[in-house]
Each structure stands twice: as structure tokens, then as C-alpha cells.
Amino acid sequence: MLILVSVNDLRVRIPVGFYPEEITLKTDVFITVKVKYQSQSIDDDLDKTIDYQKIGEAVKQLSQASFKLLETFAEKLIEQLSSLYAHLDLQCISVAIKKMHILEAGIDAQSHEVFVEKNEFQER
Numbered sequence: 001m002l003i004l005v006s007v008n009d010l011r012v013r014i015p016v017g018f019y020p021e022e023i024t025l026k027t028d029v030f031i032t033v034k035v036k037y038q039s040q041s042i043d044d045d046l047d048k049t050i051d052y053q054k055i056g057e058a059v060k061q062l063s064q065a066s067f068k069l070l071e072t073f074a075e076k077l078i079e080q081l082s083s084l085y086a087h088l089d090l091q092c093i094s095v096a097i098k099k100m101h102i103l104e105a106g107i108d109a110q111s112h113e114v115f116v117e118k119n120e121f122q123e124r
Helices: 020-025 052-062 070-084
Strands: 002-014 027-038 089-099 112-118
Touching (some): 002 052, 027 052, 027 070, 070 112
Antiparallel strands (some): 002 027, 027 089
């Protein structure tokens, strides 16, 4: 069976941005993570599934580091999760990061979003 576990709209304040003031002030973002994997059976065994609390912990841990691009943050999060869940038959990990406020003047949008997805994982 194909299983999808997601953490939706996790609000985090991260030091990300190209401009120094974005790093200093930090930016509120909403992060959605989806992990899709193949499993023959779960049988109430947490080791055979994705613990969404660990996803949240990985996001919060990574949010301590600074990045210029949201894409890099998403890429590093995917790397961490694929390593954490390497024992599973991963099919897809995606990260969407929604930024509600930007410093550039004259851009009238409710939010900006970056979406990064990985579909190829090492054979186990």
C-alpha cells in the first residue's frame, strides 16, 4: 500500500533571506511536508511508519541555521528526512514553504511559496 504522511502549515520563524536584515529579523513561514512511502503492513509498529512529530522536530532543528534561499532550506530538510527514514521504501518527499511577508516594495501578493520535491531514493 502507498501511504502519505503530512505535516501541514507548521509555523516557524527562520533566518532566511538574501538581504542581511532578513537574516537578522527572521521570517515567519508556514511549512508543509509530505512523505510518501510504500509498505506491505504497518501492524501498529511505529518503526514501519513516519512519525510526524519527528518531522516537526527536524524542521525546528533546521530552522536554527541560516540560508539565503528557501529552496536550500527545503533541500536540506528533504536530505535530513530521507536519511531519518532510509529504512522505509520512500517514494516521494516534498516541502512547501509559504512566506507571508517580503521586504520588496510594490509586490502585492498574499504570500509567496517555494515547492521542492524529491522522487528518487537509493535502493535499500
